[in-house]
Amino acid sequence: MPQWTERRPAEDFYRVLDPDGDPVDDLPSVADDEETLRRMYRTMLQTRALDEKTLRMQRRGEVSIIARSTGEEAVACGSAAALAPGDWCFPTYRQTSALLYWNARMDRAIAGLMGAEPETINEHLPLEGEPEVTFTPVYVPLAVNVANAVGSAMVDRFQGDDRVTLSYIGDGSTSEGDFHEALNFAGVFEAPAVTICQNNQWAISVPAHRQTAAETFARKAEAHGVPHERVDGNDVLAVYEATREAVERARDGGGPTFIEAVTYRMVEHNTADEESVYRDEDERDYWEDKDPVDRLEAFLLDRGVIDDEDPERYREALREEVQEAVDRAREVPISDPETMFDNHLQATSWSERHQRQELAAERAGANPFADFTGEGLE
Amino acid sequence: MPQWTERRPAEDFYRVLDPDGDPVDDLPSVADDEETLRRMYRTMLQTRALDEKTLRMQRRGEVSIIARSTGEEAVACGSAAALAPGDWCFPTYRQTSALLYWNARMDRAIAGLMGAEPETINEHLPLEGEPEVTFTPVYVPLAVNVANAVGSAMVDRFQGDDRVTLSYIGDGSTSEGDFHEALNFAGVFEAPAVTICQNNQWAISVPAHRQTAAETFARKAEAHGVPHERVDGNDVLAVYEATREAVERARDGGGPTFIEAVTYRMVEHNTADEESVYRDEDERDYWEDKDPVDRLEAFLLDRGVIDDEDPERYREALREEVQEAVDRAREVPISDPETMFDNHLQATSWSERHQRQELAAERAGANPFADFTGEGLE
Amino acid sequence: MSLHAEPRDGQEGREMNIVTAVNETLRQEMQRDDSVRLLGYDIGPIGGVYRATEGLHEEFGEERVIDTPLSENGILGTAVGMAMRGCRVVPEIQFMGFFYPAFGQFMYTMAKMHERSGGALEVPMTVRMPYSGGIKSSEYHSESTETFLVHTPGVRVVVPSTPYETKGLLAATIRDDDPAFFLEPKKIYRGGTEPVPDEEYTISLDEARYVRHGEDVTVYTWGAMVRHAVTAADAVDADVEIVDLRTLSPLDVETILESVKKTGRAVVLHEARRTLGLGAEISALINEYALDHLHAPIKRATGYDVHFPGHQVEDAYLPDADRAQHAIEAVMNYEF
Amino acid sequence: MSLHAEPRDGQEGREMNIVTAVNETLRQEMQRDDSVRLLGYDIGPIGGVYRATEGLHEEFGEERVIDTPLSENGILGTAVGMAMRGCRVVPEIQFMGFFYPAFGQFMYTMAKMHERSGGALEVPMTVRMPYSGGIKSSEYHSESTETFLVHTPGVRVVVPSTPYETKGLLAATIRDDDPAFFLEPKKIYRGGTEPVPDEEYTISLDEARYVRHGEDVTVYTWGAMVRHAVTAADAVDADVEIVDLRTLSPLDVETILESVKKTGRAVVLHEARRTLGLGAEISALINEYALDHLHAPIKRATGYDVHFPGHQVEDAYLPDADRAQHAIEAVMNYEF
Ligand SMILES: Cc1ncc(C[n+]2csc(CCOP(=O)(O)OP(=O)(O)O)c2C)c(N)n1
Numbered sequence A, B: 001m002p003q004w005t006e007r008r009p010a011e012d013f014y015r016v017l018d019p020d021g022d023p024v025d026d027l028p029s030v031a032d033d034e035e036t037l038r039r040m041y042r043t044m045l046q047t048r049a050l051d052e053k054t055l056r057m058q059r060r061g062e063v064s065i066i067a068r069s070t071g072e073e074a075v076a077c078g079s080a081a082a083l084a085p086g087d088w089c090f091p092t093y094r095q096t097s098a099l100l101y102w103n104a105r106m107d108r109a110i111a112g113l114m115g116a117e118p119e120t121i122n123e124h125l126p127l128e129g130e131p132e133v134t135f136t137p138v139y140v141p142l143a144v145n146v147a148n149a150v151g152s153a154m155v156d157r158f159q160g161d162d163r164v165t166l167s168y169i170g171d172g173s174t175s176e177g178d179f180h181e182a183l184n185f186a187g188v189f190e191a192p193a194v195t196i197c198q199n200n201q202w203a204i205s206v207p208a209h210r211q212t213a214a215e216t217f218a219r220k221a222e223a224h225g226v227p228h229e230r231v232d233g234n235d236v237l238a239v240y241e242a243t244r245e246a247v248e249r250a251r252d253g254g255g256p257t258f259i260e261a262v263t264y265r266m267v268e269h270n271t272a273d274e275e276s277v278y279r280d281e282d283e284r285d286y287w288e289d290k291d292p293v294d295r296l297e298a299f300l301l302d303r304g305v306i307d308d309e310d311p312e313r314y315r316e317a318l319r320e321e322v323q324e325a326v327d328r329a330r331e332v333p334i335s336d337p338e339t340m341f342d343n344h345l346q347a348t349s350w351s352e353r354h355q356r357q358e359l360a361a362e363r364a365g366a367n368p369f370a371d372f373t374g375e376g377l378e
Numbered sequence C, D: 001m002s003l004h005a006e007p008r009d010g011q012e013g014r015e016m017n018i019v020t021a022v023n024e025t026l027r028q029e030m031q032r033d034d035s036v037r038l039l040g041y042d043i044g045p046i047g048g049v050y051r052a053t054e055g056l057h058e059e060f061g062e063e064r065v066i067d068t069p070l071s072e073n074g075i076l077g078t079a080v081g082m083a084m085r086g087c088r089v090v091p092e093i094q095f096m097g098f099f100y101p102a103f104g105q106f107m108y109t110m111a112k113m114h115e116r117s118g119g120a121l122e123v124p125m126t127v128r129m130p131y132s133g134g135i136k137s138s139e140y141h142s143e144s145t146e147t148f149l150v151h152t153p154g155v156r157v158v159v160p161s162t163p164y165e166t167k168g169l170l171a172a173t174i175r176d177d178d179p180a181f182f183l184e185p186k187k188i189y190r191g192g193t194e195p196v197p198d199e200e201y202t203i204s205l206d207e208a209r210y211v212r213h214g215e216d217v218t219v220y221t222w223g224a225m226v227r228h229a230v231t232a233a234d235a236v237d238a239d240v241e242i243v244d245l246r247t248l249s250p251l252d253v254e255t256i257l258e259s260v261k262k263t264g265r266a267v268v269l270h271e272a273r274r275t276l277g278l279g280a281e282i283s284a285l286i287n288e289y290a291l292d293h294l295h296a297p298i299k300r301a302t303g304y305d306v307h308f309p310g311h312q313v314e315d316a317y318l319p320d321a322d323r324a325q326h327a328i329e330a331v332m333n334y335e336f
């Protein structure tokens, strides 16, 4: 079976901690911000715990399909941590850790994975109060979130608000025209938009070197006059620091930034995928040593930010938290089929009313096609 | 009335002749190729003569809308001249001089401007033999031609043929995602595709500095790992030379190149446009001095490639040629309405047959809706 | 159901054409609501290739009348983002035929965000597109592909047919919180004037308009075709009812059925290609819910199933009063 | 008109399912014609997310089974260019719901180039797209938006409903010089086998297929819905004729009319949303050309006018044998 060979990405990127968790140079100030450090550490562990749990649920058929970010948690966690309350974030399915950093509710996310309609989730697991950072729904169609994010940032720029909008794109998705159209708008309108390319080397079965002949993904921003940066995506401090700088510049009217965070998809693309078919699994060993959680953990232990019992304590507590969230999600009833009609237009229409009646009739065992006058089934 | 201000493009590009027609440095070998020099000179004059004629026809209502390339002729002429027989070219409406360099028939082009359907033109002004370079129909929807051209080049690469495909894109059109998608494919597949950005500083009313924050249009190719070059687009020798190099590299398996040719739209976008509404017409004076025809003419006179009578002789002869083409185009009868159905699918279908009958009935004054059985009108 | 006879007797206001009505309505809506922003290429100093945004850049500045890079998908995508953040965005697509590159943002975000967010996010935007034929321009400048929009849930599709209608419908569409398309029939942009009140007014987005009442046959139509329906109605020997649908999505099915149940005969007149043009849906609805009332088959006087042709042939493609009249006569003369 | 009873008695061949039939047909066509090239992301070593191209990359190499960057519009645009240069290109769009970013290249070049060049340029290409629902996946993985394709002139649209049909129709579509879409009903990719001959054969792209003959009512359907029509037909107290349209564009109007003129009653069964789903066109055609024969209105058993819902609700959206049966019974019980 022929497989794609991988090309290891160049490592001449910005890095704060080496793979063993040792500083490579002077430490940025976040290294002294213990609260943020612990919160990032916790978030990455939480993401992994959630992924592990939902994977088991998927195997049991309780959720239909999940995309894990195992080994990539530092990218979304470190970048989202650089936001401030009031900011906006436009994630894809691969940025669970960004949501969790800002305390997005796991029970709601799990209910979504279980296939509940958003209306059902809102009814049974209502959001109380606004989250400090606003997250859009997770985008499934690729690359379209970036233009929406740039539009969001344009509004802040036009209104003189100092909010920042963050969005994410995979390595593969940079091949979509959408990505370039969005970055071009960001450049022209000096939008306070920070875009992170989570380069995990693979787009399902297609390796990064087959996506583009560009030297790096970061350089794609040259096409749009947007400043760019390339960081070790498995080093949460490097991701944080580069994003913080970009966010500050954006907040101060300095316009957009594009950041490539180099990481690796340690696992299958999603649970419908079988990666051993198309890639050499040995390559994973190389990356195993670069795990972002281990790296931060070593650093925190070394600095005494956490103590020796903490790693297991955190993990244990998070497993429980996840389990509780699952329990709450399981309480959510199966969505009523009629929710499929909700929230299309704000008003109703003849055809919506009529089709709701048809569906109701069908569910009641009646003939939904009994209306021959257009005056309804009753 | 607020207008857009222009920003003059940087002139640190490749240039062979200065605006007065004097060499700025060592001359490339094309400077000794008198046949090519005269053919390029003639082609640019021909393009201008044709534009002038069709503009008058447009004013009289004989053609509906035309887009002139006055002052920009060197871009398409110089680049197309670097092709060889067997190559392919995918132009937009702004590259008349590329077609004319390869002896595309003016009568057919004029008939097209007069609104004749392609079928009518083929019938009444049949093409004899293949042109040495194959031109696709002129593209009206922007930016889509580049991906088609890259696909064409991919075929040659896969089949081991040493043909090259040339395509064009305007400055404004580089904002379309299509452009990036195409260049990205070109880079990945090392396609023998040369793409010229005819940067005439304007996209209808939008100035180039509002299209992008990129430093130059040439740099957009960085996003795709495609080699790029920036040339004085009003210097036909510079355009020729840069394209020749790119074409040779492509032919030798060296892959794609992107070339920005800096020029200026001296006239209205097209005859439906009134540029004085949105731009300061004084700016044109600056560019008037850089006219590509004057520049080459001065050089050719200076080198004795043409003599003092030639400029007027050429112009006179071309005016006649254009007039003859117009006369032939005017002989083409108005297209039969039924041609609208031609060349959709290669086979016919019930609805095509039926609708042809309807149209025929309508034109004969009969009721086209008289079929109530689906068995036709007869 | 609102009923305007044509001509609308005693209507007060300034005489203006459709493109002026668009311009004045945009100005009025921008004055009354700071969150309204226009977005598109060539809408700034030049005021749009049809001058629909003339003077607005000067009046409201470049952050409310935003000249963009040349990317339809970029326009739609950023407009959705702006709308999600509380702006009331009015993007312009220069010609409907250049909407296609924006299909991704249309389907994935514009039509979907409200539903996808369970109602949490609103996307109040009105995409203006000059559309339809008759102007003898080049490729893709004459399209009527409203089918693509109407088949997509989550968006409104609105088409005015007169200057008065333009103002009321455009104001209503902009103020409505749903994402919407406002299709401007460019052939009649300057094709006649009528008095348009200075004061603000809106027209319901849920109701079709009876252009005239009649007893024998209904012509369903919209946009630039309404005038041909009127000419045909005057010419035939039948009492013709004309329904200007004006909101193509969602359809006012009540009015559609009400009319045909009275007349028993129907013709649909539209510029779009016939196969799966909106005429198909109207015919199917009538078949489903008013078959008993039909005295004749429903005929579709439409464009043909071809790419919009070049300008020498355009007139033969486009439906006109003659084609409408033939269709009316065909259904009038039909006997079971 | 070709008539295959179901099950197809005495058919010789290897038992295989639809996805295997796609795979084998692609292999066969690539073997017989060097100019056939496949294009798409994830079609190489992985063999497509549904394994439809499994083994082909290994057999034919990466210049004939071309794994591309992740851009649907780039795939379509380069495919058109390759087709213009004499390749017979078979691009894959991973899911129909991800076709929308390619709408520009679809409308401007794929559907148009042959016409635009006055017939001088051919674009022999077959865009394969897994489509339609029932797999409980996430957003945009379950779409049936064939309306967008059928409303566009210059392309063919083909949908198989069984393994045997798949091989004959796919071979015919690839060999045909027109640009075409080949929509693969993914729910039934592995949903049953039938014997498929080893030798080459093609099925006409101009003819609908009678799945069974009947006298009382016609069900028009295609793709994964055919099996529901069969189940419903077995369950109802009526003699049902089933027409598998299989070529959605251009439509085989002769067969559509022939059947309903005999039965006098019609149901259309499709997964797409109802408004301007293909059922509208079929209903309108019958109304125009066979109204006299109708004993009842035509009912459309379809999806609803909503975005394809999440997987808890999917079954309530999708038409099935029950919904088909209700529609058949409704038109059977109807009295004028
Ligand atoms: C427009 C669009 N095309 C195709 C898909 C199907 N798809 C889902 S994920 C994926 C690969 C994405 O790769 P990448 O951008 O690298 O992100 P990653 O999954 O690696 O985070 C594909 C092709 C999609 N969701 N949207």
Ligand SMILES: Cc1ncc(C[n+]2csc(CCOP(=O)(O)OP(=O)(O)O)c2C)c(N)n1
Residues within 6 Å of the ligand: B094, B140, B141, B142, B169, B170, B171, B172, B173, B174, B198, B200, B202, B203, B204, B265, B269, C041, C070, C094, C098, C101
């Ligand atoms: C997809 C698409 N969008 C919009 C248009 C309308 N349009 C025609 S030319 C033009 C400006 C093009 O500018 P540029 O790319 O700089 O080329 P130039 O005309 O200056 O040569 C526009 C917007 C079009 N033809 N196609």
Ligand SMILES: [Mg+2]
Residues within 6 Å of the ligand: A170, A171, A172, A198, A199, A200, A201, A202, A203, A204
């Ligand atoms: Mg990836």
Ligand SMILES: [Mg+2]
Residues within 6 Å of the ligand: B170, B171, B172, B198, B199, B200, B201, B202, B203, B204
């Ligand atoms: Mg330009």
